[in-house]
Amino acid sequence: MEFKNPQEELERFRSRLAVAGGFVLFCFALLFVRFVWLQIIQHDYYQTRAEDNRISLVPIVPNRGLILDRNGVVLARNYSAYTLEITPSRTSDPEQIIDGLAGIIDIQLKDRKRFRKLLEESRNFESLPIRTRLTDEEVAKFIAHRYRFPGVEIKARLFRQYPGGAFASHLLGYIGRVNDSDLEKIEARDEEANYRGTEHFGKTGLEQHYEFELHGNTGFEQVEVDAGGRAVRTLARTAPVAGNNLTLTVDAELQRIAEQAFGDRKGALVAIEPATGGILALVAVPNYDPNLFVDGIDTQNWKELNESPDKPMVNRALNGAYPPGSTFKPFMALGALTVGKRRPEQLISDPGFFNFGGHHFRDDKKGGHGMVDMYKSIVASCDTYYYMLANDMGIDNISGFMGKLGLGQRTGIDIDGESEGVLPSQEWKRKRFKKPEQQKWYAGETISIGIGQGYNAYTPIQLAQATAIVANNGVLFRPHLVNFITDTRTGKRTPIEPQPARDLGLKLEHIEVIRNAMVGVNKEGTGARAFAGAGYVSAGKTGTAQVYSLKGADYKAGAVKKELRDHALFIAFAPADKPTIALAVLVENGGFGAQAAAPIARQVLDYYLLGKRPNAPAPADEAAIEEDEE
Amino acid sequence: MNSGMGLAMIRNLVQRLIAPIDPPLMLIAGLLLLLAVGVMGSASPERLNAQLINVAAALVVMRILAQLPPQRLMHMAVPVYLVGVLLLIAVALFGDVSKGARRWLNLGFMRAQPSELMKIAVPLLLAWFFQKREAMPRLRDYAIAVVLLLLPIALIARQPDLGTAILVLAAGFYVIFFAGLSWKIMIGMAVSALAAAPLAWNLLHDYQRSRIITLFDPEKDPLGKGFHIIQSTIAIGSGGIFGKGWRAGTQAQLEFIPERHTDFVFAVFSEEFGLFGNLLLLTLYALLIGRGLMIAANAATLFSRLLAGAVTMIFFTYAFVNMGMVSGILPVVGVPLPLISYGGTALVTLFVGIGILMSIHGHRMLVQK
Numbered sequence: 001m002e003f004k005n006p007q008e009e010l011e012r013f014r015s016r017l018a019v020a021g022g023f024v025l026f027c028f029a030l031l032f033v034r035f036v037w038l039q040i041i042q043h044d045y046y047q048t049r050a051e052d053n054r055i056s057l058v059p060i061v062p063n064r065g066l067i068l069d070r071n072g073v074v075l076a077r078n079y080s081a082y083t084l085e086i087t088p089s090r091t092s093d094p095e096q097i098i099d100g101l102a103g104i105i106d107i108q109l110k111d112r113k114r115f116r117k118l119l120e121e122s123r124n125f126e127s128l129p130i131r132t133r134l135t136d137e138e139v140a141k142f143i144a145h146r147y148r149f150p151g152v153e154i155k156a157r158l159f160r161q162y163p164g165g166a167f168a169s170h171l172l173g174y175i176g177r178v179n180d181s182d183l184e185k186i187e188a189r190d191e192e193a194n195y196r197g198t199e200h201f202g203k204t205g206l207e208q209h210y211e212f213e214l215h216g217n218t219g220f221e222q223v224e225v226d227a228g229g230r231a232v233r234t235l236a237r238t239a240p241v242a243g244n245n246l247t248l249t250v251d252a253e254l255q256r257i258a259e260q261a262f263g264d265r266k267g268a269l270v271a272i273e274p275a276t277g278g279i280l281a282l283v284a285v286p287n288y289d290p291n292l293f294v295d296g297i298d299t300q301n302w303k304e305l306n307e308s309p310d311k312p313m314v315n316r317a318l319n320g321a322y323p324p325g326s327t328f329k330p331f332m333a334l335g336a337l338t339v340g341k342r343r344p345e346q347l348i349s350d351p352g353f354f355n356f357g358g359h360h361f362r363d364d365k366k367g368g369h370g371m372v373d374m375y376k377s378i379v380a381s382c383d384t385y386y387y388m389l390a391n392d393m394g395i396d397n398i399s400g401f402m403g404k405l406g407l408g409q410r411t412g413i414d415i416d417g418e419s420e421g422v423l424p425s426q427e428w429k430r431k432r433f434k435k436p437e438q439q440k441w442y443a444g445e446t447i448s449i450g451i452g453q454g455y456n457a458y459t460p461i462q463l464a465q466a467t468a469i470v471a472n473n474g475v476l477f478r479p480h481l482v483n484f485i486t487d488t489r490t491g492k493r494t495p496i497e498p499q500p501a502r503d504l505g506l507k508l509e510h511i512e513v514i515r516n517a518m519v520g521v522n523k524e525g526t527g528a529r530a531f532a533g534a535g536y537v538s539a540g541k542t543g544t545a546q547v548y549s550l551k552g553a554d555y556k557a558g559a560v561k562k563e564l565r566d567h568a569l570f571i572a573f574a575p576a577d578k579p580t581i582a583l584a585v586l587v588e589n590g591g592f593g594a595q596a597a598a599p600i601a602r603q604v605l606d607y608y609l610l611g612k613r614p615n616a617p618a619p620a621d622e623a624a625i626e627e628d629e630e
Numbered sequence: 631m632n633s634g635m636g637l638a639m640i641r642n643l644v645q646r647l648i649a650p651i652d653p654p655l656m657l658i659a660g661l662l663l664l665l666a667v668g669v670m671g672s673a674s675p676e677r678l679n680a681q682l683i684n685v686a687a688a689l690v691v692m693r694i695l696a697q698l699p700p701q702r703l704m705h706m707a708v709p710v711y712l713v714g715v716l717l718l719i720a721v722a723l724f725g726d727v728s729k730g731a732r733r734w735l736n737l738g739f740m741r742a743q744p745s746e747l748m749k750i751a752v753p754l755l756l757a758w759f760f761q762k763r764e765a766m767p768r769l770r771d772y773a774i775a776v777v778l779l780l781l782p783i784a785l786i787a788r789q790p791d792l793g794t795a796i797l798v799l800a801a802g803f804y805v806i807f808f809a810g811l812s813w814k815i816m817i818g819m820a821v822s823a824l825a826a827a828p829l830a831w832n833l834l835h836d837y838q839r840s841r842i843i844t845l846f847d848p849e850k851d852p853l854g855k856g857f858h859i860i861q862s863t864i865a866i867g868s869g870g871i872f873g874k875g876w877r878a879g880t881q882a883q884l885e886f887i888p889e890r891h892t893d894f895v896f897a898v899f900s901e902e903f904g905l906f907g908n909l910l911l912l913t914l915y916a917l918l919i920g921r922g923l924m925i926a927a928n929a930a931t932l933f934s935r936l937l938a939g940a941v942t943m944i945f946f947t948y949a950f951v952n953m954g955m956v957s958g959i960l961p962v963v964g965v966p967l968p969l970i971s972y973g974g975t976a977l978v979t980l981f982v983g984i985g986i987l988m989s990i991h992g993h994r995m996l997v998q999k
Contacts, residue, residue, distance in 0.1 A: 009810075012810055013808060013810070013927075013935055013939075014927050016807060016808050016810065016939075017808070017923050017926055017927050017939060020804070020807070020808075020923065020939065020943055021919070021920065021923050024916065024919050024943075024946045025916070027946070027950045028912050028915070028916055028950070030959070031908075031912065031950065031953050031954065031957065031959075032908070032909070032912060034954075034957050034958075034959050035866065035900070035905055035908045035909075035957065036905065038863060038866045038867040038957060039866060039867060039869055039870050039871060039900075039904060039908075040870070040871060040905065042867050043867055043868070043870045043871075046863065046864050046866070046867025047867070047868045047870070049864045049867075049868070050864050050865070050867075050868035050880055050881055050886075051880075053861075053864065053880070053881065053884070053886050054880045054881075054884055054886075224880075224884070225884070226884040226886075227861075227885040227886045232884065
């Protein structure tokens with residue numbers, strides 16, 4: 001056994017104490033170095049992070065601008081309502097949460113479907129509405145139970161509303177939730193900061209074209225927040241600036257009468273004020289209800305709209321391209337006068353057909369119209385006259401002149417995604433076809449171009465624009481829907497395109513010939529029945545566009561399935577001497593122009609010129625004579 | 631005359647009351663308590679009164695222990711240790727579960743946390759053990775000491791309570807270290823501990839593992855487990871040299887600092903008082919530890935020396951582990967900032983330690999006589 005040496009033991013103990021003391025100082029020095037690192041060297045960084053923690057920039061979404069008709073009638077507005085929103089990233093199982101919510105708040109199957117659709121399309125971290133337009137009672141119920149639903153909150157939001165429902169939907173368009181392609185547009189315009197907090201974006205129509213006018217400037221609130229994200233106090237506030245209001249050239253009442261005139265038929269109508277290019281009515285029916293899209297459309301409605309054979313989502317006025325049929329004839333005649341291929345009084349003989357290379361192009365009047373001058377060719381809609389004329393003019397002259405009238409080109413209306421249509425020409429054919437033998441233009445193809453058939457395909461707005469050019473003595477204004485944009489803060493109005501786009505340089509005496517003939521159409525020709533007793537002098541032209549070509553056989557409307565029946569067309573302007581309105585009407589599968597399209601034009605003109613309101617949709621005139629058909 | 635006599639009596643009473651109290655130790659502890667009151671007034675003013683009551687209770691306990699001769703403490707070593715171990719077993723069997731850990735024992739009239747007792751009981755027992763083996767302790771004695779140490783630690787770590795387990799382990803280790811365990815063996819143990827680390831990793835609970843993982847990369851999980859460390863380092867760093875001022879720390883006042891009145895109170899202090907405040911705090915702790923080590927150096931018996939050394943180093947462990955974890959250089963284990971964090975249990979334990987130091991200091995001559 002070792003004996004202890006107290007003194008030695010004490011010395012050893014004290015040396016150990018010294019080691020411990022040294023260790024303590026070393027560790028404290030380590031801490032001090034760490035503090036210096038955090039509090040001096042990295043201070044700025046942590047200072048910034050503390051400020052970021054503390055201050056939250058809360059965007060205040062501005063009120064979207066209103067859309068008003070020319071008389072101040074509100075077509076698109078906003079209202080404030082409570083929504084119940086779920087942030088999927090903050091919940092483990094949204095479906096389970098929804099089941100729980102359904103216990104206290106009415107949540108229907110369509111709400112769930114819509115939510116699922118939004119969930120699929122959503123960007124990360126955004127909250128998605130499960131219910132919109134909560135009642136005060138529902139808000140109170142949820143607040144009492146909110147502790148049970150983390151990641152669910154009530155938000156007060158402004159909603160877009162289209163008070164007319166399915167009225168004028170193709171021109172107004174709609175807004176929907178911001179998606180990736182919208183984000184690209186926002187980034188392209190460097191508007192990301194201004195769109196913080198914005199959840200909706202114009203998707204079609206005016207809502208899309210004027211998105212950046214309507215949106216306004218987002219305001220910001222600098223809020224001090226605690227760790228739970230609750231606002232403690234407001235440090236600074238920049239008020240939002242509401243979006244600009246759009247005042248349209250459209251007359252809502254005229255638009256309504258025009259839409260109603262179609263009844264349950266499909267088609268389009270574009271009415272333009274010739275002296276300004278302002279669009280008075282732009283109808284494409286059937287319509288759809290744009291309100292369905294605002295909160296995100298549910299799958300069932302989406303399916304119905306997309307799969308309907310009537311294609312209500314297609315804007316027929318801008319995206320439907322139809323052969324103009326006989327409505328093409330006044331433009332052909334004007335072209336012939338302009339290029340000098342015809343004089344008005346020049347007579348041709350119509351035996352009931354035109355022979356080209358052994359092929360008989362038939363006139364629809366058996367035995368022909370006899371001796372025909374330009375006036376009669378339009379009033380009676382003589383095909384043979386235009387077969388010959390087309391042949392005499394040649395495709396280059398025709399396409400050159402029609403191009404000047406804007407046919408086969410986008411009009412530049414203030415709605416995006418307008419179709420070009422087809423203006424047949426040698427060049428067009430070269431581009432359109434691949435095989436060399438198809439790329440060549442054959443003279444025989446020019447013949448039926450003359451009566452608005454063949455490759456011709458124009459949108460209703462192009463026809464309306466061409467009609468307006470004639471009505472306005474050859475001066476073209478870009479068609480537009482917005483009359484002026486009002487800055488809601490200053491009240492300053494910015495007018496849209498009040499200047500003529502171009503003067504075609506047509507001779508007034510040529511236009512006078514056409515005007516006279518078109519007046520004749522409504523007085524004693526194919527439009528006479530529709531315009532009997534009108535009380536104003538109007539100029540018009542009927543047309544029928546073939547959907548289905550019957551080789552040699554006679555066309556009998558009743559014998560052909562509805563969707564294969566011809567499209568009915570009508571162009572008109574009035575009053576004939578000083579036109580204030582020019583329009584084009586198209587009724588899909590309506591039959592003859594005089595039968596289906598002209599009565600609609602009559603109701604529109606009656607209201608616009610005389611203030612007369614119809615009490616029923618324009619009836620189809622089954623007794624209208626088939627006069628201008630091939 | 632009467633009043634003078636009364637005054638003399640009162641003076642006499644006060645003198646007897648404060649006689650066992652070591653003035654330097656009391657001064658340092660008092661300054662730390664003053665800081666504690668200040669920080670609590672910022673971090674959690676509604677708890678200030680409750681903490682003042684805790685302080686009063688802890689001071690009474692300290693005063694009682696300060697008068698107790700070390701021999702009495704030595705006699706208590708074995709029973710206290712045995713009661714502590716039995717209570718820990720009772721906790722394992724019947725304890726209340728709170729926040730996923732079984733730490734509390736419901737005694738009917740109060741809830742007790744027996745693991746806290748072991749912070750004092752373990753060094754007490756080991757000091758007693760080495761006193762009994764006053765002859766040069768053999769290797770076998772160290773082995774027995776290690777077993778006596780590991781038994782309660784195993785029970786505490788099972789609860790699980792990593793913070794207390796580390797503190798008890800440290801307390802026991804200090805006794806063995808001061809008792810003179812050879813460096814060779816300590817280095818050997820350290821190496822084998824490192825080798826056993828993967829094994830220990832498997833024994834850890836998931837939340838303990840994730841704490842260690844988030845220590846190394848707290849930004850990986852900014853909303854989850856890393857949130858505590860990220861927010862406390864932001865608080866410290868943004869405090870800068872002079873701090874943001876009392877009750878002006880945004881991290882603290884806007885509740886970005888979690889547990890800001892207990893384990894993370896240092897972040898509040900550091901944000902509001904800056905590097906200068908930290909330096910003051912470190913200095914006070916260093917002085918407290920220095921005074922404790924001085925008392926140990928002059929203690930009369932081996933028992934007193936070992937106990938005083940270990941108790942002093944407990945303060946260091948508390949302070950270093952807490953400030954290290956809050957500033958992001960040590961993993962988050964539940965260790966309060968000594969004398970500053972809210973809570974009566976830890977405060978009483980720490981003042982028991984201070985009371986023991988005072989007792990040892992007060993009786994350094996008596997035993998030698």
